[in-house]
Amino acid sequence: MAVKALLHYALEIPDQTVGEKFYTGFGLVDEPGRDGAVRLRPAALKRETVLLYGGPKKRLHHVAFGAPGAEFEATRESLRRAGVSEVDPPRGAPEGGAWTRDPDGNFVNIRPEAGDVPPADPALLLNSPGHVSRIGVRGCPDRFEARPRRLGHVLLFSPNLDRMIDFYTRVLGMKLSDRCPGIIAFLRCTPDHHNLALLDSRGPGFHHGSFEVGGIDEIAMGMQRAHEAGIPVGWGLGRHVIGSNFFYYVRDPWGSWAEYFHDIDHIPETCAWQPRDFPPEDALYRWGPPVPEDFGLNRELEG
Numbered sequence: 001m002a003v004k005a006l007l008h009y010a011l012e013i014p015d016q017t018v019g020e021k022f023y024t025g026f027g028l029v030d031e032p033g034r035d036g037a038v039r040l041r042p043a044a045l046k047r048e049t050v051l052l053y054g055g056p057k058k059r060l061h062h063v064a065f066g067a068p069g070a071e072f073e074a075t076r077e078s079l080r081r082a083g084v085s086e087v088d089p090p091r092g093a094p095e096g097g098a099w100t101r102d103p104d105g106n107f108v109n110i111r112p113e114a115g116d117v118p119p120a121d122p123a124l125l126l127n128s129p130g131h132v133s134r135i136g137v138r139g140c141p142d143r144f145e146a147r148p149r150r151l152g153h154v155l156l157f158s159p160n161l162d163r164m165i166d167f168y169t170r171v172l173g174m175k176l177s178d179r180c181p182g183i184i185a186f187l188r189c190t191p192d193h194h195n196l197a198l199l200d201s202r203g204p205g206f207h208h209g210s211f212e213v214g215g216i217d218e219i220a221m222g223m224q225r226a227h228e229a230g231i232p233v234g235w236g237l238g239r240h241v242i243g244s245n246f247f248y249y250v251r252d253p254w255g256s257w258a259e260y261f262h263d264i265d266h267i268p269e270t271c272a273w274q275p276r277d278f279p280p281e282d283a284l285y286r287w288g289p290p291v292p293e294d295f296g297l298n299r300e301l302e303g
Helices: 016-026 070-081 161-171 216-228
Strands: 005-013 038-041 050-054 059-066 098-101 107-111 150-158 175-180 184-188 196-200 205-212 235-239 246-251 257-262
Touching: 005 016, 005 150, 005 205, 016 038, 016 050, 016 216, 016 257, 059 150, 059 205, 070 098, 070 107, 161 175, 161 184, 161 196, 216 235, 216 246, 216 257
Parallel strands: 005 050, 059 107, 150 196, 205 257
Antiparallel strands: 005 059, 038 050, 098 107, 150 205, 175 184, 184 196, 235 246, 246 257
C-alpha cells in the first residue's frame, strides 16, 4: 500500500490573473479548464501540476497524490484501518479519487492515476578535470528561458511534525528520507529524495512548490529572467545538503516561493536507504548566498 506520485498542488489566491502571470513567467503553461480554476503545467506534460482558485487570501486548497492500480483501494483501506475518514472535496476541486484531511487539516486527494513522466533530456556534455565529454564544441549556452520538466515536491509548514510524518508514512505509505529533528522532515513516494517536506511552524501553511529543470544554466537563466521581470530577489543559486539538489527560489506575490531544482538524490525502491538525522546547520544548504530573513516565515499566520 502506498501512494506512488505527487500529481499537483492547488492554492487559493486573491487574484488568479496575478497568479497566472507569475507561474507562466516561471515557465509553466496554461491548461484550459472549465471549472473556474487556473490550471498550469510543464509544457512537456499533459496533466496540470498547479491549480489556482480564487479566495480571500493565499492558502493551500489541496494536494493530490497518485495511487495507480491496486494501490488505490489499498490506500483507501489503509485510511479505514487507521480510522481516518474520507470527506467531501473542497469547493471547485477536481472530480474523482478519494478525499481526506491530514492531521493539519489540509485536504488530500488520492487519485487512481500514475504520475506523468517527461521525455528524457539529452545527456549533459560537461567537461571536468580528467573527464572530457565536450570536444571541439563551445559549451556556453545561448540565452534561453527556464523550462520546468515536472513537479518534484511541495513543502508545507506544520505545527505537528511527528503526527504529519506518521500520517504520510503509516497511512499513505510514503517513506521518510531524512530530517532535522524538530525542524524539517523529507518524505518520498517516488525515487526522488523527497516529494513532500514538512517545516516546523506555529500553524499550517504552504511554503513552496519545486520544479525540476535541465541543469544549473537553466536555474540561472530562470533566476536572471525573474530579476529582469522585476520580481524581488529570491534565494540562490545554491546547493542543499539534504537531497543534494541545486536550487533557486523565486518569490511569489503572496509571500511564498516557487523553486527550480536540478540533481536531486535518487532512491529506487530497492535501495537500502537509511534515513539520517542531520544537525540544524545542515537543514538548508551547503553553499549559496545568505538565507533571506523571511525565508522560513509562515505569512499565512499574519493578520
